[in-house]
Amino acid sequence: MSPILDAPDESAWFGAVSNLAEKWGFNQVFVAILLRPGSRFEDAFIRSTYAASWRRIYDDRKLSSIDPVVSHCSTRSAPLAWSQELFDNAPAPQQAMFEEARSHGLRVGVTLPIHGSKQEWGGLSFVTDRTPTDDFWRDVNTALPDLMLLRDLVIDTSQRHLKAHAQPLIPQLTPRERECLAWTAQGKSTWEISHILNCSEAVVNFHVKNIRTKFGVNSRRAAAVIATQLGLIDPS
Secondary structure, eight states: OHHHHTOSSHHHHHHHHHHHHHHTTOSEEEEEEESSTTOOGGGSEEEEOSOHHHHHHHHHTTGGGTOHHHHHHHHOOSOEEESHHHHTTSOHHHHHHHHHHHHTTOOEEEEEEEEOTTSOEEEEEEEEOSOOOHHHHHHHHHHHHHHHHHHHHHHHHTHHHHHHHHTTOOOOOOHHHHHHHHHHHTTOOHHHHHHHTTSOHHHHHHHHHHHHHHHTOSOHHHHHHHHHHTTSOOOO
């Protein structure tokens, strides 16, 4: 594991992760980390050895919205082993997605969800185009403790790379969320904002909850300060 710990830059870091995965029988690896709940998948920190053609298809068609692996990682912590069986009874769009992925060498894999201490989340996938025989799954079970240790190491060592990635990331706000933030920055209460916007306090609280999630903070005041600094709202 020392090559990951001692990697001088991001390229060497991801290369070390890929090399370890290959030693354990996986010829492709994929790391995706979203910096906060509510972030768009398009804004994720992604490093991958997947075929560039598949990455373009996946991104252009926004397949993350139907990918059961992404859904699993967003709500679960346990590893997910996936192959044809996972998609046999899935809706047609998911079956079609897997068939196309398989044509790009993504036949079977193990994905370990990532949930960091700073609200970041995502997944680390180890993938191969091997036929998933009984021997293959025995090998996976044997390697699983090492894979989970590698996942934890990736979470810890990715922080400096995530900081560089986070610089241009700006939360995507709806027009109503911007209005709620702007009035919050002017010191208005939930009751006052609801009257200004002609809606219920519950609606205001709903928007405020989404705002806090997108900014990764615990208070609306903190979100308003950050939004002002980013130029997302004009508090005057």
